Amino acid sequence: MAEVTLHGVSKAYGGTQVIHDVSLEVAQGEFVVFVGPSGCGKSTLLRMIAGLEEVTGGDVLIGGQRVNDTAARDRGVAMVFQNYALYPHMSVRDNMAFGLRNMGTARADIDRRIAKAAGILQLEPYLDRKPRAMSGGQRQRVAIGRAIVREPEVFLFDEPLSNLDAALRVQMRTEIAKLHHALGATMIYVTHDQTEAMTMADRIVVLRAGRIEQVGAPLELYERPANLFVAGFLGSPKMNFLRGRVAVAQGSDIGIDLAGGVRLPARVRPGSVRQGDEVTLGLRPENLGVAPDGELRGHVDVVEQLGSVQLVYATVPDGTTVVAELRDRRAPAVGSEVPLVIGPGIRHVFDADGAAVTLPEGDLP
């Protein structure tokens, strides 16, 4: 176990900068998830920690040691790849033993470690199989097993569940979370799937275009997104955004005029917006309902029945499509006009630059 520190890390390919001055501390035993859309630099950052990509600027520290110039194999990290990267010509046992043999580990020790890892991952019946004779989930377990036997300081996961089907993804997600609990190891996990990030992470690092947008615990990011990007990226279905203008601003209390002559109250950091400013109101789908006294009128386009909840997609007067997550089973009819009511949850407010100005205790009284 070791902590990982990034100090102003940057990466450029030729003249193209892909990682911009990233600084981050990952504590010992922490499970940190890098999340962001394709091309945001999350995998590059992980590979820089692994030593598979050179660091153009700044420092990478593992266990307090600067490792910029240390070879990947000497960094004490193990990595699980998206496409498993198992050696196809070797059995599961040999796949796991390969690294240990290269390190000159005693045979008895290799056998002991493989037995232990196989036990944790339920791989005992498959030790003599070749990867091609295994399912995707089993292969990914072997890849994790190969990392475990190395007993590394830090585990790195590069979108390890992307190639699995939805059901298996959920199962493996739980298994990796359990594994983290059992090993207590430092783990850094890259994904583009915000659900994986929300469910597994101690802390989430949201990246966009090579920059960190926000770092924090999953719920903290969900409830207090720092900007429109984070607010829109985390949460499924994503947050609804309604454009409006500040009509009244008194201290932390403001009134936002939306299209259709609706004025909604919200609370912001005092002085963060002024009367007449354009703002964006963010409402989570679970904070939007259908009720006779609803302030917003919506035209129902689609209703998705998910069993426990139903998602109602409706177009509001300014033409924006919003989604409401309803718990009761009486769905409004498609094509009908419904009054949408805003629940007691947080009304997120973002200024013209997209930065959140919501008051930390932003719930309406």
Place this chain on the structure above:
Amino acid sequence: MNATRSGWALWGDRLLLAITVLVAILWFLPVLWVVTMSLKPNSELMRSTWGFIPYPFTLQNYADLVRLATVPRWLTNSLIVAVGMTILVLVVSSLAGYAFARLQFPFKRTIFVLMIAGLMIPEQAVFLPLHQMFADWGIHNTHAALMLPRVAVPIGVFLMMQFFRAVPRELEEAAELDHASRFTIFWKIMLPLSVPALTTLGLFTFIHAWNDFLWPLVSATNANMYTVTVGLASIQGNFAQTQGLGSIMASAVFASLPIVLLFLIFQRFIVAGVAMSAGK
């Protein structure tokens, strides 16, 4: 509509099959003719060479051939040269192919272009200087002289390079994290993975080496150093008039037997290899 279309497709398939069978027969007839003539007595062949049935039948032509004291020697030479050349080509091609596919080194592009340019030079164009060079080294009439000019094969390097490029980079990265050195990665990961490509390249090299005629003809002047192709050609030149067609045909069949066997055993790899070199 669909039924009509599938009817046309069916007739198209049949036509294709008929053409294929016809071409196969056209290709096979001369081979059959050669084999038939090799199994007929020379007296019969003097009368007529027609017919695809070896009647009257004899193995005398083969018996005469095997009785020649130098034939086992030539076979051994061919075997040493073909096996040696195959091993050397595989070693050079896989190492060079890997280097071009995955290593970064100065002048890589220039060296690659030079290597590919080698494909465009007909071997006859360098025969004289090559012959002179080997004469200066005093190594004509050795196995080394028969093998060495054929060891660096651009197409082999190119084939292996293409293969190594197709191996996912993550495999090497995983091995790198698994404390493997560059050579360990090559030896324990990349080479075992490239067995199909190596088999194909090895087979083609072996066949080429076994059939090679021109260079052994000019390099090996001592009859003891002849390969089987050169040796059998020399018999034809010397004995054709006296021994007749039967011997010539028997020697042709004899020389091609190992290749035919090789093809029968490894045809899966050969076909895959042709597809690989065509598809990439």
